[in-house]
Amino acid sequence: MRVHEAGALHEEYTGGHGPAWLRMPVDVNDLIPQLWARTVNRDDAGVLTVGGVDVNKLAAEFGTAAYVVDEADFRSRLRDFRGSFSANFPDGAVYYAGKSFLCKAVARWVAEEGVNLDICTGGELATAVAAGFPGERLAFHGNNKSEAELAAALDAGVGTIVLDSRIEVERLTRLAKQRGVRPGVMVRTKVGVEAHTHEYIATAHEDQKFGLSLEAAVKAAKHILAADVLHLKGLHSHIGSQIFETTAFEVAARRVIGAHEQIQRETGKTLPELGLGGGFGIAYTTQDDPQSPRQLADGLRKIVDHECDNLGIDIPSITVEPGRAISGPTTFTLYEVGTVKSVDLGAGRVRSYVSVDGGMSDNIRTAMYGATYSVTLASRLSDAPPILGRVVGKHCEAGDIIVRDEFLPGDIKPGDLIAVPGTGAYCRSMASNYNHVPRPPVVAVADGTARLIVRGESVDDLLNLDVG
Numbered sequence: 001m002r003v004h005e006a007g008a009l010h011e012e013y014t015g016g017h018g019p020a021w022l023r024m025p026v027d028v029n030d031l032i033p034q035l036w037a038r039t040v041n042r043d044d045a046g047v048l049t050v051g052g053v054d055v056n057k058l059a060a061e062f063g064t065a066a067y068v069v070d071e072a073d074f075r076s077r078l079r080d081f082r083g084s085f086s087a088n089f090p091d092g093a094v095y096y097a098g099k100s101f102l103c104k105a106v107a108r109w110v111a112e113e114g115v116n117l118d119i120c121t122g123g124e125l126a127t128a129v130a131a132g133f134p135g136e137r138l139a140f141h142g143n144n145k146s147e148a149e150l151a152a153a154l155d156a157g158v159g160t161i162v163l164d165s166r167i168e169v170e171r172l173t174r175l176a177k178q179r180g181v182r183p184g185v186m187v188r189t190k191v192g193v194e195a196h197t198h199e200y201i202a203t204a205h206e207d208q209k210f211g212l213s214l215e216a217a218v219k220a221a222k223h224i225l226a227a228d229v230l231h232l233k234g235l236h237s238h239i240g241s242q243i244f245e246t247t248a249f250e251v252a253a254r255r256v257i258g259a260h261e262q263i264q265r266e267t268g269k270t271l272p273e274l275g276l277g278g279g280f281g282i283a284y285t286t287q288d289d290p291q292s293p294r295q296l297a298d299g300l301r302k303i304v305d306h307e308c309d310n311l312g313i314d315i316p317s318i319t320v321e322p323g324r325a326i327s328g329p330t331t332f333t334l335y336e337v338g339t340v341k342s343v344d345l346g347a348g349r350v351r352s353y354v355s356v357d358g359g360m361s362d363n364i365r366t367a368m369y370g371a372t373y374s375v376t377l378a379s380r381l382s383d384a385p386p387i388l389g390r391v392v393g394k395h396c397e398a399g400d401i402i403v404r405d406e407f408l409p410g411d412i413k414p415g416d417l418i419a420v421p422g423t424g425a426y427c428r429s430m431a432s433n434y435n436h437v438p439r440p441p442v443v444a445v446a447d448g449t450a451r452l453i454v455r456g457e458s459v460d461d462l463l464n465l466d467v468g
Contacts (some may be wrong), residue, residue, distance in 0.1 A: 028386045028409045034283040034420045035291075035374050037070035037330050039445075046381025047299050048104025048419055051445035053440035055334055055378045055417055058450055062443050064336045065358030066456070067428050071109070074330040074424075077293075078113035081322050084293035088301040090316040092093035095139050097278050098124050101331075105444060107454040111249065116159075118321045122149040131154055139319075141188075143209050150175055154183060159429035160237050161184045163276070164211055169220055173229045185224065186236040187277055191255040197225040200209065202329065210238070212258050221263045221271075222416045232269075234316060238277030241324065244290055246299030249276060253300075257307040260316065271316060276300065278321035280330040284422045287374050290325070324425035331363060331424030333440075334378065335402075337393070337416045341432050352389045354412060359393010361398045363420070363427045367399045375403045379417035382409030428454070434461055 030047060040050045047054045050070050058068060085273045096110045097117040102119075107128050110117050117133055119125050120141040128138060135157030142149070143164045150172050153161055163169050163185050176183055188211040212220055217235060222230045237256045239248060253276065264270055281290045291299070300318070308315045335356035343351050365371035377390050389408035393400040402420060412418075431439045441456030 013139070014072060028407055029381055031376065032374070034288075035285070035329075036332070037073040037421075038076065038111060038420075039070050039072055040332070042381075046377075047376040048376070050332075051450070052448035053282040053445050053450050055419065057147050058443060058445070059334060059336065059417055059448065061378075062441055062452065063355070063456065065362055065440040066336050066417075066441045066442055067331050067333045067362075067423060067426065067444060067454075068334050068452070069331045069444045071444045072328075074106070074327065075109055075113055075296070077326040077330065078110060078115045079204070081320075081326065082113065082115050084297040085318075086319060087294075088297040089304075089315075092318040092320070095319060095321045096143045096326055098128070099429060100323030101427075101429050102127055103454050104131040104444065107133045108328075118323070122146070122152055125149070125152055125156060128164060139186075139321075143211075145171075148173065153178055154181055158183065160184045160233060161185055162188050163220070166186050166212075166220055166223075167225060169230075173227060174223075177227050178468045182229065184231045184233050186216045186233050186273065187212065187220050187224070187253075188236045188238070189214055191237050191239065191258060195396065199293055202460065211236075214255060218259050218263055222267060225263075225269050226265050234271040234273035234275065235263075236275030236277070236319075238275075239319070240277040243279045243293065244281045244288070246291070246296055248305065250303050251301060252301045256313065257304070257313075261311045261313050263387050264313065268270075270301075273319060274316040275319045275321070276306075278325070280322050280325040280423070282324055282422060285374050293322075293325075302415060311388060314430040318438055318468070328422050328425035331427075332357065332419045332421045333423040334426065335391075335418050335420070337418060339391075339414060339416050340412060350387070352387050352412070352429045354389050354391050354408065354410070355394060355420065356391060356402070357394060358440065359395045359402060359437075360397060361393070361395060361432050361434045362434065362440050363402050363423060363432050365426060366401050366404065367397070368430075373403045373420050375406050375408065375418055375420045377409050377412060377416060378419040382411055384409045384411035386410060391420070394439070433457070433462060 007464045022455055043049055047056055061064055086096050093116050095116040097118045097248045099120050102124055108131050108426040109132050113163050116137040118139045119128055136159040138158045138160050140153045141162045148436055161183055190211040224230050235256050237252055239252045260271055280296055283290055291359035304315055335358050337354055341353045345351055360367050386407040389406055438457035441452055442454035443454045
């Protein structure tokens with residue numbers, strides 16, 4: 001293996017205007033540990049392996065593009081969050097945010113590892129029910145839950161329904177009266193805190209669709225308590241996604257705990273729970289430095305202790321909802337290279353466009369959020385000097401980019417397999433059939449065995465929905 005000084009390459013290929021992380025020394029065969037699932041390695045031939053299975057075998061059996069999940073890694077992250085938060089909040093609970101990625105197999109993993117499940121649509125509820133997930137360990141989110149969805153939640157015995165508006169309060173109250181049941185509920189509030197993240201994934205500032213203002217949430221809570229039909233557990237807040245510091249939760253926790261105390265003081269009713277949401281970040285490139293579950297739990301405990309002490313109230317049961325932080329690092333997307341094209345950027349600079357058999361239909365995040373990813377040659381070693389590459393898809397969009405900037409081996413060619421790590425969160429959940437491209441399969445690997453957990457679509461699947 002030959003180590004090259006990326007700083008010189010950065011100047012040569014980008015004129016110094018590319019992302020800062022490209023200036024780091026690079027060996028294109030290296031695997032940066034924080035970007036990959038825990039059982040991912042290279043064998044002696046340089047072929048990427050996961051769970052003891054090499055990617056050449058996976059591609060031959062399941063085809064490409066494919067999402068490849070390290071099951072052992074997924075389960076270990078569930079255990080890490082459960083253990084870290086139960087140590088700090090013994091009466092609390094960890095809910096896996098199913099919106100990041102959910103299928104029946106994942107729902108079973110979550111149940112088996114003692115973690116609860118957060119869902120936000122009728123389809124996610126149906127998946128959890130089909131997997132046999134215990135209803136009392138479900139929390140149902142969403143800003144526009146229909147009567148049919150709320151009825152299904154009641155029928156499934158969902159343990160917590162998070163109400164997002166006064167209309168939902170009235171809707172669920174009516175349905176609960178009709179059925180003679182008393183579901184547990186929380187009221188979602190926006191606390192006026194915006195995490196440092198993309199506008200569309202920052203969810204706590206006032207000018208957005210989720211939740212009620214603090215004042216409106218307090219009024220809604222009082223209304224629920226007075227009506228005495230629903231069991232009000234407490235308030236819920238969520239400040240955004242891809243958050244790296246627990247300090248982002250300080251102001252949010254102060255405000256929501258203040259509202260929590262106000263409700264208890266003015267009604268005389270003790271609210272047993274407080275939801276602080278999720279949004280914990282992961283590493284997509286070497287510039288990202290996420291905290292461990294234990295660091296997150298310790299940091300939140302200090303914040304909650306301080307705020308409750310200031311108000312002279314007991315610490316409620318704290319719930320959190322990690323999704324990306326569990327599913328994201330467990331998965332990489334495996335592609336086959338179709339074409340390689342060099343583009344002259346002027347001043348002696350060149351970029352290689354590496355086209356693969358997928359794209360924005362299986363990973364919309366780069367186009368939608370400007371998300372950054374890394375990539376590696378997966379099917380062999382290379383001793384060729386690196387080139388600045390851009391990994392692009394096969395769709396008819398100039399913005400169909402998977403990895404905007406990354407050094408790749410200069411001899412990359414059609415037929416090579418490449419792998420993009422960190423694609424376990426939201427990539428499959430947000431996948432589409434744009435340009436009538438079938439969605440890829442999801443393959444779980446553990447202990448030397450690979451199995452299909454979500455079948456890839458075929459052209460026949462697409463045509464069967466087209467009734468003409």
